[in-house]
Amino acid sequence: MIFSSLIFLSIFLPIFLSIYYAAPSKYRNLVALSGSLFFYSWGAPKFIFVLIGSSMCDYLISKRIHTNTIGSLSRRYWLICALVINLSVFLYCKYINFFVDQVNIILDALNMQCIAWSRVVLPIGISFFTFQKMSYIVDVYRGVQPAGSLGTYILYVSLFPQLIAGPIVRYHDIAKQLVKRNHNSNRMFAGIWRFSIGLGKKVLIANSLGELADAAFNAPACSLTTAGAWIGIFCYTFQIYFDFSGYSDMAIGLGKMMGFEFLENFNAPYISRNFTEFWRRWHISLSNWMKEYLYIPLGGNHKGPVRSIANLWIVFILSGFWHGAAWTFIIWGCYHGLFLTLDKFASSRRNRAMPAPLSIPMTFLFVAMGWVWFRANSLPLAISYFGRMFGITQPPQGTVDIIGMINGQVLLALPAAVIFSFSPIIFEKIGKQDNKIFIPQGQALTAARFFFCMLLTLASLASLVSSGFNPFIYFQF
Amino acid sequence: MPFVQGVMGIFPVTKLNGVETEIKKSSFSAISWFNGQYARDFESYFAANIGFRSVVIKIINQIKYELFRDVSRDKGTEIIIGSDDWLFEKVYADRLIFDHAMPETQLIMFSELMSQVQIKLAEKGVAFLLIISPSKAEIYKEKLPESILARLPNKNMPTNRERLITYLKKKKYTILMPMIFF
Numbered sequence: 001m002i003f004s005s006l007i008f009l010s011i012f013l014p015i016f017l018s019i020y021y022a023a024p025s026k027y028r029n030l031v032a033l034s035g036s037l038f039f040y041s042w043g044a045p046k047f048i049f050v051l052i053g054s055s056m057c058d059y060l061i062s063k064r065i066h067t068n069t070i071g072s073l074s075r076r077y078w079l080i081c082a083l084v085i086n087l088s089v090f091l092y093c094k095y096i097n098f099f100v101d102q103v104n105i106i107l108d109a110l111n112m113q114c115i116a117w118s119r120v121v122l123p124i125g126i127s128f129f130t131f132q133k134m135s136y137i138v139d140v141y142r143g144v145q146p147a148g149s150l151g152t153y154i155l156y157v158s159l160f161p162q163l164i165a166g167p168i169v170r171y172h173d174i175a176k177q178l179v180k181r182n183h184n185s186n187r188m189f190a191g192i193w194r195f196s197i198g199l200g201k202k203v204l205i206a207n208s209l210g211e212l213a214d215a216a217f218n219a220p221a222c223s224l225t226t227a228g229a230w231i232g233i234f235c236y237t238f239q240i241y242f243d244f245s246g247y248s249d250m251a252i253g254l255g256k257m258m259g260f261e262f263l264e265n266f267n268a269p270y271i272s273r274n275f276t277e278f279w280r281r282w283h284i285s286l287s288n289w290m291k292e293y294l295y296i297p298l299g300g301n302h303k304g305p306v307r308s309i310a311n312l313w314i315v316f317i318l319s320g321f322w323h324g325a326a327w328t329f330i331i332w333g334c335y336h337g338l339f340l341t342l343d344k345f346a347s348s349r350r351n352r353a354m355p356a357p358l359s360i361p362m363t364f365l366f367v368a369m370g371w372v373w374f375r376a377n378s379l380p381l382a383i384s385y386f387g388r389m390f391g392i393t394q395p396p397q398g399t400v401d402i403i404g405m406i407n408g409q410v411l412l413a414l415p416a417a418v419i420f421s422f423s424p425i426i427f428e429k430i431g432k433q434d435n436k437i438f439i440p441q442g443q444a445l446t447a448a449r450f451f452f453c454m455l456l457t458l459a460s461l462a463s464l465v466s467s468g469f470n471p472f473i474y475f476q477f
Numbered sequence: 478m479p480f481v482q483g484v485m486g487i488f489p490v491t492k493l494n495g496v497e498t499e500i501k502k503s504s505f506s507a508i509s510w511f512n513g514q515y516a517r518d519f520e521s522y523f524a525a526n527i528g529f530r531s532v533v534i535k536i537i538n539q540i541k542y543e544l545f546r547d548v549s550r551d552k553g554t555e556i557i558i559g560s561d562d563w564l565f566e567k568v569y570a571d572r573l574i575f576d577h578a579m580p581e582t583q584l585i586m587f588s589e590l591m592s593q594v595q596i597k598l599a600e601k602g603v604a605f606l607l608i609i610s611p612s613k614a615e616i617y618k619e620k621l622p623e624s625i626l627a628r629l630p631n632k633n634m635p636t637n638r639e640r641l642i643t644y645l646k647k648k649k650y651t652i653l654m655p656m657i658f659f
Contacts, residue, residue: 001516006524045511401571404625408545465530466537 001042002164003195003250004202006464012039017257021183029155029178032258039160040124047123051158054089058082058133059153062146070143082137090130096120098325125164127322129157131289136171138293144172152178161254165247167265167285170292174260181259191256196453196460198249203460205420206243207467208413209235216402217375217385228402229388235410236375237368238417241270244283263288268424270367273359274346275339278367286322290315309344313337323374328382332373339366360422500525546622563620569612570625572637579637588644607645609638 001008016035023031041048061082068075097119104114136156140146147153156178162169216224216232224232248265255262269281279287295315301308313334320333353359372389376382387393503509503518510516541547548556548564555567595605614621618629 001520005520006527007520010527011523042516043513045513045516401574404567404571404574404628408541408547411545462533462537465524465527465533 001039003247003254004199004460004464006461009199009461009464013254020258025183028183028258029152032159033151033155036155036158036160036163040158040163043164044124047126050089050093050123051129052154054086054133055154055157056150057085058137058157059147059150061085062137062140062153065137065140066146075141079137079141083134086130086133086137090126093120093123093126095321095325128166128168129163131168131286132157132171135168135289135293139171139175144175147175148179159255159260161251161258161260162262165244165251166283167248167251167262168289169262169285170289173263177260181261183259187256187259191253191258193253193449193453194256195250195253196457198246198251198253199460200456201242201246201249201420203463204456205413205417206239206246207463208409209239209417210243212402212405212410213239213375215405217377217381219402224385224388224402226388226391229385231402231406233368233372233375233385233389235414237270237364237371238414238421240371240374241266241421242417268421270364270421271360271424272363272367273353273356274343274363275336275367276343276347278363279336279340286319290319294318305344309341312340312344316340327379328373328376331379331382332370335370335373557622557625559617559620559622559625561620563617565614565621566612569614570621572612573614573618573621574625574628574630579640581640584637584641584644587641588647591645609641 001012003009012035016031020028020031020035037048037052040051061078065075065078065082068078097117100115100117104117107114136147136153147156156169156171156174157163159169213232213236216228217236245266252262252264263285265283265285267281267284269278272278272281295311298311298314299307300311303311316333316337317330318333320329320331320336323329323332354362369386369389372385373382376385384393500518500522502522503515505515508514509518538548542558546558548558557565557567557570559565591607598605618626
């Protein structure tokens with residue numbers, strides 16, 4: 001079940017919220033837990049046992065960690081035990097197929113018998129909830145009070161707004177809210193507003209641009225024109241942003257509806273002036289997790305410049321690999337690691353910063369090019385796609401007419417995507433002036449937002465009714 | 478409200494015309510639940526039978542047509558509207574745009590394949606007549622949308638058919654080209 005499905009919008013969400021608010025406060029966690037477990041088991045009925053079983057394991061170990069003195073060897077032993085269990089399950093489920101494939105490639109090259117292997121199915125959302133579980137264990141190790149009950153802990157792991165595709169919620173950010181949170185109409189309406197914005201981003205913008213991006217990347221590269229290849233990658237650049245940030249908006253909105261406040265996951269990443277800033281604005285929850293639980297424990301930037309760069313590369317190679325078990329994702333991670341390294345050299349030389357009108361489009365262009373590695377299904381396809389983008393390979397032969405696929409929906413979605421991606425610059429400028437444009441206040445603002453919210457939701461629903469299945473991009477992780 | 482309408486059918490709604498596969502309601506069992514089939518079937522059934530579906534689809538189609546001259550399309554069959562509201566399958570219009578772009582290897586392979594067919598039939602005493610029929614887009618080019626007409630290749634460039642003919646002629650086929658009658 002995904003947030004932009006008819007069954008979620010028409011059946012699950014209304015029924016869940018009705019029961020949630022009808023229940024007395026002390027039972028709302030139980031309702032949230034039941035709803036979350038049902039939500040997950042609807043999409044992954046077998047893996048619910050993996051989720052519950054591993055969570056029970058974490059909870060029991062966290063109790064052991066907590067009872068041991070801070071700094072003691074046994075405390076550290078239990079931490080390592082829990083991390084090994086979580087990482088083993090994660091690595092097995094997500095990467096064993098990849099490793100077996102690589103071994104078989106080598107064996108085949110050596111004319112040896114390949115390993116016969118039944119492919120392991122990836123549990124939905126494992127990349128996200130594994131990181132959340134590890135966050136809990138480490139936080140308890142560092143002194144945070146463990147969850148009051150097994151139910152509370154499983155609720156933290158399985159909370160349906162963020163279970164499948166984030167944001168990755170660190171335990172210490174939500175611990176108090178699991179015990180007590182405010183339910184009021186302001187938060188509820190803020191949640192509905194946020195959810196409708198996210199739904200519109202995903203259904204009206206991301207899905208429309210996704211059709212063109214899919215056509216470009218599914219076509220043989222030899223049949224793409226240079227213009228078609230660039231249109232394809234720009235469509236994907238906006239698709240992935242609106243898809244993922246739209247999902248995060250929906251998750252944050254749903255959290256608000258249940259009284260939770262999740263941290264923001266995106267902050268206009270395409271107005272970044274360099275890659276360092278990009279990673280402060282893109283998938284913020286992943287950056288925060290990597291920084292707190294990997295980069296800083298490795299020494300961060302406190303062990304000299306060489307070690308700092310090495311730590312950066314470790315983090316980004318692993319980030320790339322976290323996104324998917326394929327060489328293209330590793331190369332994507334290295335691509336970003338390279339630009340972050342260049343940023344460090346640039347800042348260390350105290351060069352005068354490039355002016356924003358130049359640095360923003362340049363950063364955007366290089367980020368967009370990086371998405372080719374992320375989207376391409378294989379290394380050869382990525383390389384041949386780059387070849388078409390720069391007109392290096394043979395002229396196109398075939399009938400893949402990307403330009404001809406630009407229909408009315410794309411003509412609306414693409415300018416909207418550009419405006420909403422870069423509009424924060426405009427709002428920053430307006431904010432520095434004297435508010436010369438009219439901004440409605442009070443009741444007028446509330447009425448305008450309500451009307452816009454209804455319009456957006458109805459338009460999104462109508463689009464969903466008249467179209468087919470539309471999985472989120474990050475759903476596959 | 479769509480859920481209520483779907484279940485109770487309070488408001489009368491006219492059915493959609495067109496090709497639609499009827500999706501039957503799924504039956505629940507432990508096996509179908511745990512292999513995920515029940516969830517998939519239920520979602521498909523619900524999406525196909527949600528209340529006001531036909532009304533919404535008609536409204537969306539009308540908006541697309543009025544604003545963008547886009548016609549509702551299935552993923553496999555994309556239709557475009559030309560002048561005087563003539564309808565064409567987009568795939569044939571696209572072939573005109575790239576009417577010079579078929580790889581040589583593909584043309585050679587096709588002519589070799591036809592040659593083999595001709596030989597096999599000749600062994601059985603059957604004459605082989607190859608008919609290369611034009612598409613609607615090719616015959617009624619003037620009715621295509623302006624956006625397609627503007628992108629048609631230069632008339633001086635040999636078309637895929639003309640290039641193919643040069644290979645076929647070497648194999649001594651009897652070829653009928655209805656295009657000559659239009």
